[in-house]
Amino acid sequence: MTISDIREVVRARAAQRRLQREALGAPAIPPARVASVVTAARRRLLGLHRRTAPPPVRVLEALFAQFDAHVLRAIVELDIPDELRGRTTVRELAGRIGCDPVALERLLRFAAARGMVSIDRRGRVGPSGVTVALRSDAPAPWRGWVRFGASEWFDAAWRRLGESTRPATPGAFELAHGVDFFAYTTSIDRAAGETFDQAMDAGATLQAIALARTLGWDQVSSVCDVGGGSGAALDTLLRYHPSLRTTLFDLPEVVGRTPFGAGADAGHRSAVGGSFFEEVPAGHDRYLLLAIVHDWSDAEVVTILSNVSAAMGPDGEAVVVETVMEDHPTDDFASASDLMMFVLAAGRERTEAHYREVFDNAGLQIRERQLLPTGATAFTLRRR
DSSP: OOHHHHHHHHHHHHHHHHSOOOTTOOOOOOOHHHHHHHHHHHHHHHHHHHHTSOHHHHHHHHHHTTHHHHHHHHHHHTTHHHHOSSOBOHHHHHHHHTOOHHHHHHHHHHHHHTTSEEEOTTSOEEEOHHHHHTSTTOSSOTHHHHHHHTOHHHHHHHTTHHHHTSTTOOOHHHHHHSSOHHHIIIIIOHHHHHHHHHHHHHHHHHHHHHHHHHSOOTTOOEEEEETOTTSHHHHHHHHHOTTOEEEEEEOHHHHTTSSSOTTOEETTEEEEEOOTTTOOOOOOSEEEEESOGGGSOHHHHHHHHHHHHHHSOTTOEEEEEEOEEOSSOOSSHHHHHHHHHHHHSSOOOEEHHHHHHHHHHTTEEEEEEEEOTTSOEEEEEEEO
């Protein structure tokens, strides 16, 4: 990394700090250029860190990395983010949450080293940015991702990863649980489904903030969120554009868990239960598919997008938001997410060329491609 790279990172970080909470109370998201610079710099630094370590150390570091998930889960289970609103001693905190102070101090030392909490020179523990993001009243509920990603049922699927790579073998999740991921979370384990919804809410909220700022909305009066889960993205969009008419579309079991339920209407919000493999509610100006396409195989994606295309009016459009993979292996979110899709479902992350291929097979073409501040890409699609 050159001196100019470091200076650019410093400037980017300063810009991020200036972009603190907005008047709407939503999480601050830096401009796409800033986010891109910071992400690239972090990737270079992490690569340098790995290359300077001998292979045995790299093996141990990879194995020890799994500790982070368990520590995050413990922090959330103990409700430390909500209790830690200011600096306090470990003993005082232990008394409030019912823990042994010596055991808690060991947990918090590791957490502080990973940036999950902070510990000052006097040994007092306080919140970090991670702690704030994990509070129950955080605008984007990131503790849902912890409960999802550190759950026993999620971990059980990862333990079947190697076995699932053999020919004519079910996926890792099905090997672990006997059914596919979506059947499990919608019909088998209701608690798992609610946890998954909470995790998706966090990402959907951030993507919706980015879309509200990045896309043009003056000519859009109605929006349908296809596979929209609990409706967090639409709720966020309504905070920015309160005149929008919005429809949440997802499986009946999922929509039934929303505050307003299938078929009900609350002002500008309505919800419809159904399957996007069969049809999609017609007549909206814009259809959103936020982290939906990566859940499915190419053939299934073509079916979904073809149904969206059939529902769109002549001037309608679909906005597909996904993380685009590089053509060569890169240590980034897209690569990690691609492997997670392999473990959990039949989907995958795709390169831009691969996305263009499936869009074309569904009779859609890219009208605009925009990098979002979240690092994802928004593909605005129209009929060919």
